[in-house]
Amino acid sequence: MKNFFVKSHGLGNDYLVVNSLDINFELTEKNIRTVCDVHYGIGSDGILVLVDTDKADFGLRILNPDGSEAEKSGNGLRIFAKYLFDYGYANSASFTIDTLGGVVQAEVIEQEKGKARTIQVDMGKAIFEANKVPVKSDQPECLDEELYLDWTSYLINCVSVGNPHCIILKDELSVDEIKQVGTHIENHPKFPNRINVQFAKVISPDLVEILIWERGAGYTLASGSSSSAVAAMMVKKGLTNRNLTIRMPGGELKLQIDEDWQIRMTGEVREIASGYFSAELLDDLNS
Numbered sequence: 040m041k042n043f044f045v046k047s048h049g050l051g052n053d054y055l056v057v058n059s060l061d062i063n064f065e066l067t068e069k070n071i072r073t074v075c076d077v078h079y080g081i082g083s084d085g086i087l088v089l090v091d092t093d094k095a096d097f098g099l100r101i102l103n104p105d106g107s108e109a110e111k112s113g114n115g116l117r118i119f120a121k122y123l124f125d126y127g128y129a130n131s132a133s134f135t136i137d138t139l140g141g142v143v144q145a146e147v148i149e150q151e152k153g154k155a156r157t158i159q160v161d162m163g164k165a166i167f168e169a170n171k172v173p174v175k176s177d178q179p180e181c182l183d184e185e186l187y188l189d190w191t192s193y194l195i196n197c198v199s200v201g202n203p204h205c206i207i208l209k210d211e212l213s214v215d216e217i218k219q220v221g222t223h224i225e226n227h228p229k230f231p232n233r234i235n236v237q238f239a240k241v242i243s244p245d246l247v248e249i250l251i252w253e254r255g256a257g258y259t260l261a262s263g264s265s266s267s268a269v270a271a272m273m274v275k276k277g278l279t280n281r282n283l284t285i286r287m288p289g290g291e292l293k294l295q296i297d298e299d300w301q302i303r304m305t306g307e308v309r310e311i312a313s314g315y316f317s318a319e320l321l322d323d324l325n326s
């Protein structure tokens with residue numbers, strides 16, 4: 040099916056999915072920006088590309104709307120798993136997916152009318168070593184470290200779940216504030232690969248509310264890797280149980296953090312639309 044795409048969302052975090060063998064345009068930075076733009080393209084928080092791999096059942100590239108490439112995406116992985124299941128690529132409910140951030144196991148755990156609805160992803164292990172996040176730090180792990188912006192400062196906690204995350208504990212969560220400071224934290228020189236940012240408020244040992252500023256995408260309604268990172272960090276800091284819910288503006292994910300820091304994430308995915316890139320858009324992408 041030449042130039043076929045599917046658009047789906049995980050709790051309001053939306054992605055286009057394409058098969059690399061089916062598209063008639065290059066995934067250049069300019070083309071990715073156009074396709075993800077809601078006015079000039081289809082509009083999305085990123086593009087998920089099915090690619091060949093010899094390391095797992097399926098290979099996945101995760102492209103941010105600014106044209107950069109992410110190592111991991113929690114919502115992206117659930118959306119991609121639904122695509123593989125619903126469109127007949129996967130012949131069982133459980134399969135492996137190779138990402139730049141490692142191989143993950145995905146399992147369709149709830150179906151509706153033969154389509155995947157709820158998906159569990161084994162997100163891999165949380166990594167706290169500062170140089171592996173990566174974050175520049177004098178300490179082996181970046182925990183409660185002061186990050187200075189020109190007009191304010193924050194206590195930051197950094198972790199990698201395949202992609203890098205910077206978590207700031209807050210008594211109150213403000214969407215205006217994360218939208219104002221997100222880009223300054225994302226692009227701070229302390230983070231050699233830039234970083235995803237979360238404001239987190241612990242509601243109870245079983246529930247944490249977060250706001251998200253995504254690297255390469257900006258403010259989003261939900262993020263699976265952010266939820267995974269926050270859950271692991273809250274457990275590390277002794278603030279929550281190992282089984283917890285992460286609540287975001289777009290909805291909730293269930294997280295389980297094992298003793299060895301292995302992360303399991305469970306949540307819904309819904310398809311929005313499917314279709315074909317129009318000939319005129321393809322002309323623009325190829326010009």
Ligand SMILES: N[C@@H](CCC[C@H](N)C(=O)O)C(=O)O
Binds near residue numbers: 253261263
């Ligand atoms: N929305 C995603 C995260 C996507 C990748 C992120 N923007 C990055 O650059 O690391 C999720 O659900 O995890």
